[in-house]
Amino acid sequence: MTRAITQSIVLAGRTFGHWRAQPVPFLVNLLFPTLVLLMMGGLLGGAIAGDLPTYFWYAVPGVLAVAMLFGLEGTMLAITTDAKNAITDRLRSLPISGAAVPAGRCLADMAASLLALATTCTAGLLMGWRPGSWTGLVEAALVLLAFRFALLWLGLFAGLRATSPEVVVAVQILVWPISMLSSVFVDPATMPRWLGAVAEWNPLSAAANAVRELTGSPTFTSTTWAGQHAVMLSLVTSGVVTAVFAPLAVRAYRNLDA
Amino acid sequence: MTVVLEAEGLTKRFPGRQAAAVDGVDLRLEEGRVLALLGANGAGKTTTLRMLTTLTRPTGGSARVAGADIRTSGSAVRRRIGVVGQYAALDEVLSGRANLVLFGRLLGLAPAAARQRAAELLVQFDLVEAAGRPVGQYSGGMRRRIDLAVALINRPRVLFVDEPTTGLDPVARRSLWDAVRELVDKGTAVVLTTQYLEEADALADDVVFLRDGSVALAGSIDELRLLAGPPRIETRPPSLEDLYLTLYGPTTAEENR
Ligand SMILES: Nc1ncnc2c1ncn2[C@@H]1O[C@H](COP(=O)(O)OP(=O)(O)O)[C@@H](O)[C@H]1O
Ligand SMILES: [Mg+2]
Numbered sequence: 001m002t003r004a005i006t007q008s009i010v011l012a013g014r015t016f017g018h019w020r021a022q023p024v025p026f027l028v029n030l031l032f033p034t035l036v037l038l039m040m041g042g043l044l045g046g047a048i049a050g051d052l053p054t055y056f057w058y059a060v061p062g063v064l065a066v067a068m069l070f071g072l073e074g075t076m077l078a079i080t081t082d083a084k085n086a087i088t089d090r091l092r093s094l095p096i097s098g099a100a101v102p103a104g105r106c107l108a109d110m111a112a113s114l115l116a117l118a119t120t121c122t123a124g125l126l127m128g129w130r131p132g133s134w135t136g137l138v139e140a141a142l143v144l145l146a147f148r149f150a151l152l153w154l155g156l157f158a159g160l161r162a163t164s165p166e167v168v169v170a171v172q173i174l175v176w177p178i179s180m181l182s183s184v185f186v187d188p189a190t191m192p193r194w195l196g197a198v199a200e201w202n203p204l205s206a207a208a209n210a211v212r213e214l215t216g217s218p219t220f221t222s223t224t225w226a227g228q229h230a231v232m233l234s235l236v237t238s239g240v241v242t243a244v245f246a247p248l249a250v251r252a253y254r255n256l257d258a
Numbered sequence: 259m260t261v262v263l264e265a266e267g268l269t270k271r272f273p274g275r276q277a278a279a280v281d282g283v284d285l286r287l288e289e290g291r292v293l294a295l296l297g298a299n300g301a302g303k304t305t306t307l308r309m310l311t312t313l314t315r316p317t318g319g320s321a322r323v324a325g326a327d328i329r330t331s332g333s334a335v336r337r338r339i340g341v342v343g344q345y346a347a348l349d350e351v352l353s354g355r356a357n358l359v360l361f362g363r364l365l366g367l368a369p370a371a372a373r374q375r376a377a378e379l380l381v382q383f384d385l386v387e388a389a390g391r392p393v394g395q396y397s398g399g400m401r402r403r404i405d406l407a408v409a410l411i412n413r414p415r416v417l418f419v420d421e422p423t424t425g426l427d428p429v430a431r432r433s434l435w436d437a438v439r440e441l442v443d444k445g446t447a448v449v450l451t452t453q454y455l456e457e458a459d460a461l462a463d464d465v466v467f468l469r470d471g472s473v474a475l476a477g478s479i480d481e482l483r484l485l486a487g488p489p490r491i492e493t494r495p496p497s498l499e500d501l502y503l504t505l506y507g508p509t510t511a512e513e514n515r
Contacts, residue, residue, distance in 0.1 A: 013360075
């Protein structure tokens with residue numbers, strides 16, 4: 001058990017070594033949500049909300065949720081690159097715990113997302129966003145990390161099943177329509193009715209709305225059940241996704257020897 | 259002599275494939291000897307190696323490697339073997355030294371011991387100068403050497419190497435052969451696959467020819483030499499290779515025979 005923990009930490013340390021060896025891609029990933037915030041807020045915010053401060057107040061929680069979603073492609077890219085470079089096989093040929101590889105990935109990716117969260121929060125604060133209370137902010141961070149944790153297992157499973165790193169490009173593209181079709185950037189009430197309904201039930205909206213609720217940021221006046229129970233909905237969604245994809249990912253990893 | 263590898267009827271059928279990739283292969287290897295699996299592309303060499311190293315589950319037959327059953331005692335097998343795959347399995351972003359320390363730590367060495375072992379192996383494989391550079395920048399020969407070094411961190415009893423010198427120039431090839439010979443002199447048993455008769459001729463004590471997943475011919479190199487007559491050199495006329503080695507190499511082909 002202690003050996004498995006050491007092995008997981010060593011494997012996570014490998015990713016931290018990548019950050020040190022290649023700081024530029026690391027920083028770009030870290031600052032990308034901030035860039036999105038500036039881009040959407042600075043360029044479109046005035047048109048969407050009338051004035052910038054109001055829009056940032058709305059958009060920061062949304063972009064925090066999107067920052068977690070960006071982690072999905074990070075997980076998938078790490079897994080598929082290791083498979084391509086035969087690192088996955090080398091790790092499987094070592095006398096290490098079968099749990100160490102996913103656990104190491106988990107540590108590294110959760111650390112990366114925590115850093116992205118902190119950076120994006122700081123950027124939001126600089127833009128004038130103010131969470132209602134610090135406890136609210138911590139609760140919001142926990143909801144977001146639960147969402148990221150669910151995406152981690154989804155990413156592990158999809159990454160193990162993907163045949164090449166190129167598959168990740170598809171995910172990188174799909175992230176955008178998924179973000180747009182949610183309450184991240186605009187109020188779904190302004191969308192055509194059926195699209196608005198889809199957007200309200202998008203798990204990304206639940207995460208964003210949960211952060212809005214917990215930090216006292218403006219929540220659009222939703223009349224739907226989904227809009228009014230965002231925190232619970234987000235936590236339940238994350239729980240269900242984890243419960244489904246964690247065993248599937250573990251099984252996919254075990255079945256690599258088929 | 260201790261038998262370190264014994265396979266009986268080893269078989270692998272991939273789902274959705276009519277023909278078995280490996281079909282009832284028997285193998286046997288004693289300590290301090292080199293077994294070469296020869297065969298064309300698709301003959302089943304890699305699949306055989308992957309089964310013996312617990313990377314792929316056999317669909318039939320059985321094997322014991324370093325005293326442990328590959329089906330039931332996978333982790334015991336993994337503790338006692340080293341594996342060098344067909345393609346270098348390294349972290350391209352990290353330096354050669356960092357790769358060695360990483361895998362040393364995973365093999366249970368404490369940080370100081372892992373660094374110590376890394377330093378030893380870097381010297382042994384003539385990689386001290388390149389130790390700090392990312393492996394992604396290494397040449398084919400250096401890559402192969404660092405890959406081999408990683409496989410030797412835990413001083414395995416049986417080393418598996420898949421096509422060790424495919425794509426290497428003659429100098430790099432000979433330096434890898436020397437490295438393998440050195441290990442064998444110290445008592446490590448080696449299983450390697452190759453498409454080159456020349457390589458089997460240079461390194462192997464025992465040879466197994468695979469064809470379409472089955473053993474076409476097997477025996478000690480001396481027995482097979484008697485059967486086959488002088489070995490053919492497939493790719494380069496010997497005279498040109500000798501010339502190349504005098505031009506670029508520290509040793510001549512003759513010295514390596
Ligand atoms: N994962 C796999 N799924 C299906 N077929 C495979 C797989 N791996 C290898 N094969 C097939 O098994 C046969 C033997 O392949 P392999 O062991 O790689 O041969 P070699 O290493 O001698 O070139 C080939 O026909 C190959 O296409
Ligand atoms: Mg092969």
